[in-house]
Amino acid sequence: METVYDLAVIGGGASGMAAAVMAAGRGRHVILLEKSAAVGRKIMASGNGRCNLMNTGPLRYRGESAFAQAVISRCGPERQKAFWHRLGLIVSEETEGRVYPCTFQSSSVVDALKMGLKQSGAEVRTGAEVLSCTLSDHQFRIRLSDGSIFSRRLLIASGSPAGKNLGGTDIGPVILRSFGHRTVPFEPSLTPVRTDRVSISGLAGIRVRCSIALMDASGNAIAREKGEALFTEDGVSGICAMQLSRFVDGSGQWIEIDPVGRLFPEEDALYRELQSRQDAFSALDPTALLNGLMLPRLSYAVLKQAGIPLRGERAGDLDDAQIRSIVRTAFHYRLKVMGKRGISDAQVAAGGALCSEFSPESMESRIVPGLYAAGETLNVDGDCGGFNLMFAFASGILAGEHI
Ligand SMILES: Cc1cc2nc3c(=O)[nH]c(=O)nc-3n(C[C@H](O)[C@H](O)[C@H](O)COP(=O)(O)OP(=O)(O)OC[C@H]3O[C@@H](n4cnc5c(N)ncnc54)[C@H](O)[C@@H]3O)c2cc1C
Structure with missing residues (x-):
């Protein structure tokens, strides 16, 4: 018998790991699929290796900024600090509302998420590149190069093509379009x-x-x-x-x-x-x-x-x-x-899937029940200062909690 997961997450980055920790922590049978050999590569590179993981100041979002605000109003800095505290990570607030792990090392953030994945029982598969997804009989079929995985719910958390050498791809909007979602083309947003x-x-x-x-x-x-x-x-x-x-x-x-x-x-x-x-x-x-x-x-x-x-x-x-x-x-x-510079050299991409087609409470699609999206795959981009990771973690936490 083929295993049918409660949730398959595409992308072991900020939003995908946060969602998997939350959903698996609530007893869901979760698999996280990451194409690279390691999870959290962009987090590792973030903030010059220090990881500016959120910002407590006024919100600075573009694209569908009202959607970003609606998400952050449900899972803002205080809830995110509590999330990190549960994973054993203490954070430190510096100037201009910028928040970092107290070690000022990105690896502490990735370690905390990995620990959360392990403790919650989420299955993590690295080197697993998702090629396409389909839905039939209320089950998503996720195609990898070496076979398929089946799941009742699917979270697209595969980020954007920004920072190509760190795993960036545009597969998220490609998959979402195949389910009828509309997307805005990706453009470099924060780039030299x-x-x-x-x-x-x-x-x-x-x-x-x-x-x-x-x-x-x-x-x-x-x-x-x-x-x-x-x-x-x-x-x-x-x-x-x-x-x-x-x-x-x-x-x-x-x-x-x-x-x-x-x-x-x-x-x-x-x-x-x-x-x-x-x-x-x-x-x-x-x-x-x-x-x-x-x-x-x-x-x-x-x-x-x-x-x-x-x-x-x-x-x-x-x-x-x-x-x-x-x-x-x-x-x-x-x-x-x-x-x-082009999108491969950018830190963040503007564009992505239209947020208006998702709920800011649960990140669930308004078109296909059971389909979710989080993080940079969505049409939101933030200024430097921790806003991009804050949106990725907030949307991941909300999706995982809802699932
Ligand atoms: C150099 C750099 C520095 C940055 N510094 C900061 C900072 O200090 N503060 C801040 O707020 N933001 C920063 N950012 C932006 C921030 O890292 C991103 O906005 C955030 O990581 C987005 O999270 P995400 O979950 O959407 O995507 P990601 O964290 O990019 O995760 C997506 C994951 O999906 C995987 N994936 C892609 N395609 C597939 C596929 N087909 N199958 C399986 N897996 C797939 C990727 O390998 C990746 O691991 C920085 C970005 C870069 C590049």
Whole structure:
């Protein structure tokens, strides 16, 4: 006799593991199918290996954000903290409402979930890639490369194609479409921005604390962020830059980086500082003017963009207009936007299955009873700061609890 599970979960990531722990903990016969050799690979990589697993501040969701709010209102930070506590994980709240495991190691989150799976009796099968699913006689048939599994309920928790090297796929919407659900195409949401090569020449690998703004072709700010930007081989990354990426549309936009505004309240204050440095360092190379305010490679780039000749000139030789130009450029270092990296390099994808076709109480399909979806497979994406994992865990917990 073929085993018929109460629940088959596709995807051993954040939402799938949370759902399996909840459902198996309530006595359901659960199987979790994960195509990779290990569960929780994206969680392991999250938050630079520290796992920013939720956020207690105001919600920052896009896509069907009202659905995300409805889910979080039922399973918000307090319920999630209790969930983690039951799995033995203590969390620590840091600045801006960001919550991490108290060890600041993603592996603690994955270990807690694995322990929960073991204790609840959920069956975990890794290296099990789901190819397709069908429904007949109130039973789902889940096809793997080496056979089929049967289950009365099915949870699609296979995430998105973001972070392809960490297991990202678009199988979730493919399966959901086969059951009549509608989907929005996936797009990179949090991803590095590509810029012109000239303005980033020599800067790859440099991290800079700054304000960063995306400007339209007419010079109006589309979005602003603060944080640590990371120059890359083809542009700029880091949380603050990735937050801007969703507004990149290829219409002649610019990025402006301001590494000095946090040190000087306005441009005149930096101007006065540079004047006194010009006196003090008059015989030195002009880069001496920005020494200690930013890393030398960035000083050089700022002076170049400010149009300062760097062929043996001395700081004392610069005239007032040149000092003003350095000040302006230091506050508005410009990078021409050429596009953004694709979905494989993104941390999060926008798009997915239409949430309006699922219940925010149970995550059950309004079209096919017994079919559920959770996490990034759904048309919700959040800002950096723990919002994506918080939605994945909330939707997984609600689905597992309902099942
Ligand atoms: C580098 C990086 C850093 C991040 N940092 C943060 C952070 O600090 N905070 C935050 O909130 N969010 C962060 N995110 C986003 C967050 O990790 C995701 O939003 C979240 O993991 C989504 O959970 P999920 O359950 O929907 O999908 P996932 O956690 O991606 O799990 C989906 C699982 O399904 C499996 N799968 C896919 N297809 C199949 C198939 N056909 N058969 C079987 N299994 C399949 C995948 O291998 C994967 O394990 C980060 C993402 C990345 C890539």
